[in-house]
Amino acid sequence: MAGITSSVGLGSGLEISKIVETLVNADTSAKNAQITRQTANNSAMISGIGALRSALTAFTTAMGKLNDKTTPSFNAYAATSANENVVKVTSSNKAVAGTYSIAVENLATSSKVASQSFASSTDAIDAGDMVIGVGSKSYTVKVGSGATLESVRDQINKEQGINGISANIVNGKDGARLVLSSSATGAGNDISVTGDIDALKIDGTKSMSENANGAGYVEGQAKDAKLTIDGLAVTSATNKISDAVSGLTLDLTGASASSGGTFTPTKVTVAANNDGLKTSVQSFVDAYNTLQKAIGTLTAVTEDADGNKVLGSLTNDPTTRSLLNDVRKVLAEVGAGDRLTSLSQLGINTTKDGTLEFNSVKFGVAMNDKKLGAEIQQLFTADNGIIERMKKAIDPYNATDGSLATRKSGLDKIAKNLSEQKLALERRIESLTTALTKQYATLDANLGKMKAQANQITSIFEALNAQAKNS
Structure with a gap:
């Protein structure tokens, strides 16, 4: 116990430390036991709430995986592709068990175009509106004064990235060109650039060699995917096809091998997914x-x-x-x-x-x-x-903000309050120990003085008695 040392009073012979310890315990033990018991119960409850929340979180996470819409866990049918380098396939409950023969002539592609050539990427570009068309949609980039080919590239990426349009600069033997790409695939989604800035105009339906200003498409126009399913011709603006075969989604990943104009088909199998x-x-x-x-x-x-x-x-x-x-x-x-x-x-x-x-x-x-x-x-x-x-x-x-979180918050407040009560009790124990020790030390000193006085008086009377006997 704080402030108590093992000692025996020199004047009284009393065990002051034990007396003080007993008195302090009598005053504080009930409260100390109460705080200890309440702290243990509260800590156990906090631990239990935490363990319960962890178990619930683990359960809901597992349920989330089973309920994932992109990779359904409860499909009645499973589809497999004999060659996923050509086509990947997933099925839904609307699928029908069977086999399908799929040959991919070409994938759906997007448009990529290049501007006329410039001496360098730092060439100045006139201010004005640059209108980028992709199929039936158009997006305007307002080019300010002092622009360069590089700043126009950066502006396009910043403003039009959300629309699937990106820009870069390619430095070739004939100079620097602004190259635009689109994420939109399918025939008719060619990129065009019109507007006020003549130097950046591009007709994306023609090649660079066909246009007088040397601007045009890089490899080819945007085109649809072409394939056959059991010999039936199918076209798609995208490489993800979900409406060609009931219950199946086809992800085209590459063209089929071909020989003499004949494309090798890939076998797709749909079977019960028991x-x-x-x-x-x-x-x-x-x-x-x-x-x-x-x-x-x-x-x-x-x-x-x-x-x-x-x-x-x-x-x-x-x-x-x-x-x-x-x-x-x-x-x-x-x-x-x-x-x-x-x-x-x-x-x-x-x-x-x-x-x-x-x-x-x-x-x-x-x-x-x-x-x-x-x-x-x-x-x-x-x-x-x-x-x-x-x-x-x-x-x-x-x-x-659920009931368990509210419970935890309340229990944390109780824990803090109990901790403060414990500190207050420790301060009282220390204060009471000091006070009682001081009181008993004073008592011991007074008893020592009284004992010394008694011994002195006894000695006086003994001396008087001895003198009386000798007279």
């Missing part, structure tokens, strides 16, 4: 069970080695209990599908401890006999599907 669906459903079950087990640990009642009950950090916590009920309620709600409306139809059932079990045999029957594969996506990822309803159930608790 294994992929099973993996995705199992991922949902695993993520849900991980969350349930985490909550179970936080709310469990166990026994220690002596048989005493040990409560989890969130045992009997009303917020956690409410959260658990809301999450479990989602599983019991009926889906909006035509034939598939519940998880039990896929072999998913709730066990006594709240976790899910997945019966793969029953799932196989649902896929192969009942043909429910095409409806799984709607059950899980459709608007108001299981994953969206799970998110709606969890958000009020785990959002940045």
Whole structure:
């Protein structure tokens, strides 16, 4: 204890340190025990809230991956390409099992044009409007006085990058040229430059050698992709084609090999995705069970080695209990599908401890006999599907302004208050120890004086008695 040293009073023989320690403990031990108990309980609650929020975040992250629109996890069909250097393919639930033969004659291309040549990239450019056309759209770049070819390039990139237009300067043997590119592919999307600045005008429908000013397209005009699907001719302004085959999206990546004008086709296969669906459903079950087990640990009642009950950090916590009920309620709600409306139809059932079990045999029957594969996506990822309803159930608790964040903020304030109480108590202990030690030291000194006086008086009387006997 602060300020107390082991000592015995010289005048009284009293153990001052022990007396002071006992008195200080009697005055402060109850409060100290209260603060210690409340701090431990509050710290456990903070830890429990943090662990619960981490578990909820992990669960919602897993749900987000299963609900990714760009790479759907619950497609009833899987499509594969025999040569992804020519075409990559993805499927949706609208696909039809079968094979397709795809030959790509050429990819869709965009426009790239070059201006007339200049002596250098620092050549002065007249002020005026530079109107850049791409297909039916046009964009105006207002060139100010004192501009150079370089500053015009920089201005185009700054102002028109958002529109898919970029500029650069290429220095060739005949001088410097401003080169413009567009991200818009397809026939008719050629770049043209008109306006007030004659030196920058470009007719993008002709080559540089065809135009009198030496400006024009660099390699060719923008063109559509050309391909055949099972021998049927298809054209597309882009290399991503989603309307040619029902349920399939084709990403053209290169031209097919050709010989004598004949292009070698690539085989695309579409088949039932039962294994992929099973993996995705199992991922949902695993993520849900991980969350349930985490909550179970936080709310469990166990026994220690002596048989005493040990409560989890969130045992009997009303917020956690409410959260658990809301999450479990989602599983019991009926889906909006035509034939598939519940998880039990896929072999998913709730066990006594709240976790899910997945019966793969029953799932196989649902896929192969009942043909429910095409409806799984709607059950899980459709608007108001299981994953969206799970998110709606969890958000009020785990959002940045949710009830758990509010609880954490309140607990942090309590922790700060308890810490301040602890410091105040320590100051009182130190002050009380100093005061009592001083008081008992004074008492000891006074007792020492009284003892010395008593000894002196005793000596006087003993001397008088001895003198009386000798007289």
